[in-house]
Amino acid sequence: MTDAAELEVPPPPKKTKLPLILGFVLLLAGAGGGFTLVKIGIIGGKTIEAAGDSTETSDIPPESEDVAFVPLDPMVITLSSGSDRQLLRFTAQLDVNPAAVEEIEKIKPRIIDILNGYLRALEVEDIEAPAALIKIRSQMLHRVRIVAGENRVNDLLVMEFVLN
DSSP states (O other), rough: HHHHHHHHHOOOOOOOHHHHHHHHHHHHHHHHHHHHHHHSSSSSSSSHHHHHHHHHHHHHHHTTTTEEEEEOOOEEEEEEEETTEEEEEEEEEEEGGGGHHHHHHHHHHEEEEEHHHHHOOOOHHHHHHTTHHHHHHHHHHHHHHHHOOOOOOOOEEEEEEEOO
8 A cells, every 4th residue: 555655646736937928028128128228329339320420430541542553464364173174364453552553563574473373273163162252362462462562562453253
């Protein structure tokens, strides 16, 4: 008889959903309150009206600054991957300091040579990667700055980059 009394275990109490509901209500109240505080400008800095009147400087140079571009000759590079041969058409311009335009024009053959050597070393898989143009562009800009001088070339602008 004592064995039968030990086997009868009372059923577990039914779980309440009150903490879940309370947590959800507090979540909604916090989100609504945070949105309201940001919207009226108490926290989060500027309001939408003040953001339009901002006088902060941006990374983009103003149009009033002198900017000079030196176009590079178009290049056609043969890329081989296995038995397939593909052509890469590449055209670019250099964003240079206006005082350095003549010096860059004089060394333009060296710049084209260094870019041609780099592009020929690439494989088709390197070019077809999703972020390939960003990586290739930064590598080419680094090489151009080595040849031309660090303070002469600001940027390399890729005008055409087509793989046929």
